[in-house]
Amino acid sequence: MIVMDNDLAALHRGARQRQARQRVDLLDELRAVHNASSRGMNQREIADVLVTSQAKVHRMLKAIERRPDVLSAGAPEEIILRAFVCDTPRVELLERLKSLSYTDGEDAPYPHEGCIPGTWDQVVGAFAQDLLTEREFNEVRAAVGR
Structure with a gap:
């Protein structure tokens, strides 16, 4: 078991905040992909606008299709x-x-x-x-x- 001193506790909190920020960023990105898709843009166009890959846009659209509640x-x-x-x-x-x-x-x-x-x-x-x-x-x- 790791004994947490103040420095380790600060590192741990920073790591947890980064993970939480990544999840929040993903939710925001899913909404952006959905917004662009609902405007009739194709996956390549969405990828260009959002500065990402077409493959990632495809995966995100599939995730939205499976769990549309993620957008709420x-x-x-x-x-x-x-x-x-x-x-x-x-x-x-x-x-x-x-x-x-x-x-x-x-x-x-x-x-x-x-x-x-x-x-x-x-x-x-x-x-x-x-x-x-x-x-x-x-x-x-x-x-x-x-």
Whole structure:
């Protein structure tokens, strides 16, 4: 087990913030690809405008096709990630999370297997990744009746 001193803790927090920023950037990029696609642009044109590869645009369009909910702003995961990246005051983050309506996971429809996560699963995942403290998680859970 690694013993964290202040320098290691700062490195660890920086790494977690970079990972969160990458996820937020991906969500923004998915929305940009969708926006360009909805304007009738082909994959090559989208790639040129967004300064990326046509192959990446293709993968992103497939991801959007499989999970169109990724485009909806205001998901708990995105709220938590943006708060973590931007150092939003925790009180503000908690108030926003407590004001949301949450869904549970559901079984994937045939022929797929597994579970489609609900929005509450995003909060649980953020807690597991140390993006929320135990006290914050319990405060949100109590406020939304989970």
